Amino acid sequence: MNVEDYFKIDNIGEEQKEELKNASADNDAGAGETPADEGGQGEVVIDDSAVNETQDPEESVANEGNGSEVNSFSEFGRAFAEENIFTNLTEDDLNGIKDPQSFIAAMDKEVRSRFTKAQRMVYDAMNAGADPSEAGQMARNIELIDSIDDATIEDESAKGEDWRRNLLNVYYSKLGLSEERARVLIERSFNEGHDIEDAKEARDSLKTAFQKDYDDMIVSHEKRKQEEEQKQKAFFTEAARRVHDTSNMFGINLSEDTRRNVFNFAFKSEQDPKTGEFDTPLSKYAN
Numbered sequence: 001m002n003v004e005d006y007f008k009i010d011n012i013g014e015e016q017k018e019e020l021k022n023a024s025a026d027n028d029a030g031a032g033e034t035p036a037d038e039g040g041q042g043e044v045v046i047d048d049s050a051v052n053e054t055q056d057p058e059e060s061v062a063n064e065g066n067g068s069e070v071n072s073f074s075e076f077g078r079a080f081a082e083e084n085i086f087t088n089l090t091e092d093d094l095n096g097i098k099d100p101q102s103f104i105a106a107m108d109k110e111v112r113s114r115f116t117k118a119q120r121m122v123y124d125a126m127n128a129g130a131d132p133s134e135a136g137q138m139a140r141n142i143e144l145i146d147s148i149d150d151a152t153i154e155d156e157s158a159k160g161e162d163w164r165r166n167l168l169n170v171y172y173s174k175l176g177l178s179e180e181r182a183r184v185l186i187e188r189s190f191n192e193g194h195d196i197e198d199a200k201e202a203r204d205s206l207k208t209a210f211q212k213d214y215d216d217m218i219v220s221h222e223k224r225k226q227e228e229e230q231k232q233k234a235f236f237t238e239a240a241r242r243v244h245d246t247s248n249m250f251g252i253n254l255s256e257d258t259r260r261n262v263f264n265f266a267f268k269s270e271q272d273p274k275t276g277e278f279d280t281p282l283s284k285y286a287n
């Protein structure tokens with residue numbers, strides 16, 4: 001459902017028109033772009049070459065001054081904060097950076113802090129595996145309805161009347177009523193003089209309904225994601241059992257050492273330097 005289709009841009013005030021255009025432009029940018037922060041720093045481009053050139057993350061670097069161990073990822077986090085790349089992280093966030101996963105989590109939090117509400121919704125939906133176009137439409141619907149305040153609804157001018165009619169039209173459409181039935185109810189509301197109250201109730205109901213649609217979508221995709229992870233776990237468990245129990249393959253006797261080597265190779269966990277996630281050579285066959 002595209003709420004913007006119900007609102008005639010030419011019939012609303014210049015202020016609301018600009019808000020809608022800005023909201024649409026911001027959301028069309030998608031979650032893949034990092035918006036400028038309030039300080040005007042703009043998009044942050046991070047050179048990860050330094051990270052890729054560091055030693056094994058499981059190892060630590062000895063501090064020559066006092067002999068204590070200094071975690072390289074912790075140092076990068078502090079350096080990013082000093083260079084105003086991390087501008088919205090707390091001291092606890094920085095202290096929590098100890099490995100690739102926590103560093104990526106800090107990066108994620110910094111990126112999300114620079115998004116608008118609608119962009120965060122799209123970003124979170126994409127992380128849950130949802131279609132970004134569908135999530136973007138839901139985000140725009142919520143943002144548009146959120147932008148309609150009481151003053152706009154109470155406006156007695158022709159523009160205010162258009163807002164009330166459009167709100168009621170969206171509401172009745174969301175309920176599944178036909179256009180003719182919606183038109184009759186809207187006219188009755190205006191003729192009986194309770195169109196302002198009805199429009200406010202419609203707005204509040206739409207806020208709740210659209211937010212629920214979004215939340216249900218996230219829950220659905222996260223559940224699907226969990227089911228896929230469980231399938232992968234079951235696959236690896238069964239594969240490991242077969243490797244361990246198979247002593248003869250294609251007529252060839254496999255010694256215990258050979259089976260151990262096959263097991264270690266197939267199930268050796270390796271970390272992706274870009275995502276920080278761990279994977280094995282068998283992962284691509286898990287689905």
